[in-house]
Amino acid sequence: MIELDFRSHIPIYAQIVERIKHLIATEVIQSGDQLPTVRQLASELQVNFNTIARAYRMLDEAGVLSTQQGRGTYVLEPLLPQRAERLRESALEELTRSFLDEAARMGFTPDDVERVQAVLIKKRRSPSARDDG
Amino acid sequence: MIELDFRSHIPIYAQIVERIKHLIATEVIQSGDQLPTVRQLASELQVNFNTIARAYRMLDEAGVLSTQQGRGTYVLEPLLPQRAERLRESALEELTRSFLDEAARMGFTPDDVERVQAVLIKKRRSPSARDDG
DNA sequence: TGTCTCTTTGTAGCATTGTCTCATTGTACC
DNA sequence: GGTACAATGAGACAATGCTACAAAGAGACA
Numbered sequence A, B: 001m002i003e004l005d006f007r008s009h010i011p012i013y014a015q016i017v018e019r020i021k022h023l024i025a026t027e028v029i030q031s032g033d034q035l036p037t038v039r040q041l042a043s044e045l046q047v048n049f050n051t052i053a054r055a056y057r058m059l060d061e062a063g064v065l066s067t068q069q070g071r072g073t074y075v076l077e078p079l080l081p082q083r084a085e086r087l088r089e090s091a092l093e094e095l096t097r098s099f100l101d102e103a104a105r106m107g108f109t110p111d112d113v114e115r116v117q118a119v120l121i122k123k124r125r126s127p128s129a130r131d132d133g
Numbered sequence C: 001t002g003t004c005t006c007t008t009t010g011t012a013g014c015a016t017t018g019t020c021t022c023a024t025t026g027t028a029c030c
Numbered sequence D: 001g002g003t004a005c006a007a008t009g010a011g012a013c014a015a016t017g018c019t020a021c022a023a024a025g026a027g028a029c030a
Helices: A012-025 A039-043 A050-062 A081-105 A111-124 B010-027 B038-045 B049-061 B081-105 B108-125
Strands: A067-068 A072-075 B066-067 B072-074
Touching: A012 A039, A012 A050, A012 B066, A039 A050, A039 B010, A050 A067, A081 A111, A081 B066, A081 B081, A081 B108, A111 B081, A111 B108, B010 B049, B049 B066, B049 B072, B081 B108
Parallel strands: none
Antiparallel strands: A067 A072, B066 B072
16 A cells, blocks of 8 residues: 655655555545554564654644554544645645655756656646657 | 775775675675665774765665665665666656656646746755745 | 453654764865 | 865764553453
């Protein structure tokens, strides 16, 4: 359900936060659902359970999850539309920021990014164009 | 395993880079192997751990190693230089593609992405601009 | 019903890992 | 001599992992 990129220099806990936000945004997991325990998910992803705990804690502080010692971790009610929209916007910003960081780390300039991206977006807008890369 | 020539005018970090490349080329160390920690190797070679870190970072950027903060440093699959360049470009494509997918799944249009991204890139180009959210 | 014990949950503190920023050293050039 | 730059070193920092811990639930039993 969640995949990590250990080669990326985006911290593991940050990747997990993003993935979970995404799973909730796409309603793969929903309000009230229990998430895997820190140890379960840690074992599954081959990382330390404290790294999972850190991600859960950040999402807890962000009002997305509720972590309860001895009980587990649960998805909270969806936020009010207003707040949800703000969260959505900030999620996009964070996602974009990570993306730009990673590209920069790989030695690409913003121009490179915009160039490649423009092509890809164009393709998406005209689905007839085949991607025979 | 690695020996240095302190009298040589070749920088230490460069010597280390070469030695490690050689060790990988001769398969003394192989894909997936963990390298000594920066401090271990630094102690062994009697140099500062930052010098080792520098060598590791260069090899990371060259796609030879994967350095992971808090975890360690690992040998990656070897790549032919030719392939590496092609791979570099397609890696950016792949990164961009998954970024756009992710944004799309979150319900954002390419326009949304371009709008947010343009702002972020602009900020990066003029770091003086304050981020007053 | 109460409580005891064991298991399962998340938490906290510290050790280990690589990273960052700045200071120091040595060398090349003017 | 003075300046600029690269190489190295020192210390603080951030990310991850290990160990011990505390809180909550499940079952046994008086």
